[in-house]
Amino acid sequence: MHLLQQTIQNIQGADNKMMEQARERIDALSKPPGSLGKLESLAVQLSGITGQLFPKIDNKAVIVCAADHGVCDEGVTSNPQNVTVFQTLNFPKGLxxxxxxxxxxxxxIVTVDVGVKEDIPFDAGVILKKIKYGTDNMAKGPAMSREEAIQSIEVGIEVAxxxxxxxxxxxxxxxxxxGNTTPSAAILSVLHACNPLEVTGFGAGVGPGGIEHKVEVIQKAITLNKPNRHDAIDILAKVGGxxxxxxxxxxxxAAAHRKPVVIDGFISTIAALIAYELEPKVKDYIIPSHTSEEPGxxxxxxxxxVEPMLHMNMRLGEGSGAALAFPILDAACSMMQNMATLEESMMLLEK
Known part of the structure; x- marks a missing residue:
């Protein structure tokens, strides 16, 4: 808990003064105002995050967190749970x-075992931070204890x-x-105060009972565990992953160290919501990559x-959308570093 509290205390908002300078430079570039659209607002955000007029993001890392879910016992997915372990082993292989x-x-690609149901070999290239062998079945009780929920957040802090x-x-x-679209939909149902049907999708493959059964399981978990809408850790512990x-x-x-963090799709956005509930200033550092096909x-x-940049009909997860968005960040930085202002262009002509 100390690490979590310390991290939250270290989070400050973006550098507004630098963002103003970035806007001024972008508006002065040799182009029609606003003609590079979202690339311009992204460049301003990156300047505000880094405190640099010419931000540089040349060392990229996607942190892939792996864990299993006890709620799979309820038949919410058609995929066997051992897919989690063999895919976790495939990340370090680049496959x-x-x-x-x-x-x-x-x-x-940095792979972290935070709760895979099986043991990962020490030499597999995976960071071993296992808290438990998957969450408990949230349809029968809390997914984890409050202490385990805090520990899971602190694993992410440590690795990042x-x-x-x-x-x-x-x-x-x-x-x-x-199975992790099930707890994701449950968390969103609580935060949005809505019927789970509104935010529940097929995930990687819905179980034989279809969406209706998945919704029933989520509603049962929420009714049974009564997560506190105003306590993000309580929500995470009771119906999360x-x-x-x-x-x-x-x-x-990332926010505590003033680094941009690109989030993937549905599940990553739910995680970002948990972080936002703990400290709203993290929003300044979040860059959304793509709109997932999941309804939530x-x-x-x-x-x-936030408004995702890409609409690619993707729903793979793994951080795939974040990786796909990285070149757009590179383009925003290149715009700042390599485009001349009208004044600079005129000076070059006069020489």
């Missing part, structure tokens, strides 16, 4: 979707802080956990107050 996309920008100390200057959030907590920790750590994704983004 997953996010790995393929991350190669475009030489982004590092380690990557930043090793030179990472932009982070992405990713996850691996069969270990990897969701860890990703929330990554977001908090748009609602989660609206609740967080």
């Amino acid at each position: 997953t979707g996010v790995c393929a996309i991350a190669k475009i920008t030489n982004a590092k 802080t380690g990557e930043i100390k090793n030179g990472a200057n932009v982070l992405g959030t990713g996850e691996m956990g069969i 270990l990897e969701i907590g860890a990703m929330a920790g990554v977001v908090l750590a 994704a748009k609602i989660a983004a609206e609740l967080l107050g």
Whole structure:
């Protein structure tokens, strides 16, 4: 708990003065005002995050947090749980979707076992931070204790802080956990105070009972556990997931160290919401990548107050959307570094 509190205390808002300077420069560039659209607002945000007029983000890392879910016992997914472990082992081998996309920008993939149901070998290239062997079945009781929820957040803080100390200057959030759209929808149902049907989708593959059964399980878990809407840790503990907590920790750590954090789709956005509930200033550091195909994704983004850049009909997870968005951040930085203002252009002509 001390690490979590200390991290939250270290989070300050973006540098508004630098953002004003960035806007002034962008408006003076040799182009029609606003003609580069979202690239301009992204550049302003990056300047505010880094405190630099010409931000540089050349050391990228996607932190993929892996964990299993006891609620799979309720038949909410058609996928076997052992997919979590073998995909977790595939990340260090570079064999997953996010790995393929991350190669475009030489982004590092960091894999963390925060709660996989099986033991991961010590030499597998995975950071071993297992809190427990998957969450408990939230349809029969809390997914985890409050202490375990805090521990999951602190795992994310520790891993992200380690990557930043090793030179990472932009982070992405990713996850691996069969069944994790179920706790994600449950968390969003509580935060949005809505019927789970409004935010529940097929995930990686819905179980034989269909969406209706998945919704029933989520509603049962919420009714049974009574998570406190005004206590993000209570929500995470009662109907959440270990990897969701860890990703929330990554977001908090990025904000505390003034680094941009690119979030993936639905599940990553839910994790960002948990971080936001703990400290609203994290929003200044969050860059949303894409609009997931999950029905709750748009609602989660609206609740967080962010607008994803990409609409690619993706729903893989793993941090794939974050990796895909990295080149857009590079383009925003290049615009600041390489475009001349009208005044600079005129001076060059006069020489």
